[in-house]
Amino acid sequence: MIMEAHIDISPDDLIAFNLFHYANSPTLRRQRLRLGFGLPMILVALWLLLVIASDEPAERARGLWPVLFLPLLYHVVFFRRLRKRIAKQVNKLLSEGENKNDLGKHTISISPEGLVSKGQFSEEKRSWQAIERIAETPDHAFFYVSSTSAIIIPKRTFSAEFGVDEFVARAREYHSATVRQP
Numbered sequence: 454m455i456m457e458a459h460i461d462i463s464p465d466d467l468i469a470f471n472l473f474h475y476a477n478s479p480t481l482r483r484q485r486l487r488l489g490f491g492l493p494m495i496l497v498a499l500w501l502l503l504v505i506a507s508d509e510p511a512e513r514a515r516g517l518w519p520v521l522f523l524p525l526l527y528h529v530v531f532f533r534r535l536r537k538r539i540a541k542q543v544n545k546l547l548s549e550g551e552n553k554n555d556l557g558k559h560t561i562s563i564s565p566e567g568l569v570s571k572g573q574f575s576e577e578k579r580s581w582q583a584i585e586r587i588a589e590t591p592d593h594a595f596f597y598v599s600s601t602s603a604i605i606i607p608k609r610t611f612s613a614e615f616g617v618d619e620f621v622a623r624a625r626e627y628h629s630a631t632v633r634q635p
Contacts, residue, residue: 455564458620461610462556468543469593470605475539477588478600488531493524561606563624565631568596570604581631587624594621 475481500520507513547556554575562569567580585597594617595603611617 454623455562456615456620456623457560457562458606458617459558459560459610459612460606461558462605462607464544464547464556466593466605466607467547467555468540469590469607470595470603471539471543472536473588473590473593473595474601474603475535493527496524496527497521561604563620563627565627567627568604568624581628584628587621587628589621594624596624 500517503517504510504514554572557573560569560571562571567578568584569579570577579598583598585599588595588597588603592608594606594608596606597603606617606621608617611620
């Protein structure tokens with residue numbers, strides 16, 4: 454059975470995918486942990502060294518205790534600004550071209566054989582074996598076609614005879630049935 458849905462992809466949807474990917478990629482998660490926790494730990498270790506190396510550690514600790522707020526402040530600012538920085542970078546990248554194939558109206562069709570994505574200027578056919586995984590958020594479904602890119606299905610613009618949950622569930626069925634085959 455072929456299921457067809459009409460969607461409209463906006464820059465906000467591309468930003469949502471990048472934020473999702475950044476939050477869920479094992480490589481990017483490790484990088485985020487190193488940046489988010491590494492520098493604060495270095496600052497705490499430096500504080501401890503300054504206190505321990507002092508002739509009067511208790512006096513030095515009392516004088517330097519406000520420095521302990523720097524790692525906490527860095528941590529809070531780092532993670533708060535991270536989402537804004539990613540959104541800004543995606544917007545800058547989008548402004549470098551017209552992005553005719555990525556943005557706008559698309560028709561997504563799924564069948565036991567695979568997935569077809571039709572835009573105004575392109576059509577892509579993929580077997581289920583070419584879909585690495587299907588991920589979902591409350592607002593989007595992402596059909597990963599590689600480790601860093603996906604077909605984005607924004608739930609807010611989903612238009613079909615059936616619901617988006619049924620569409621994604623059927624896609625998962627087709628995908629898992631094909632992936633299990635030898």
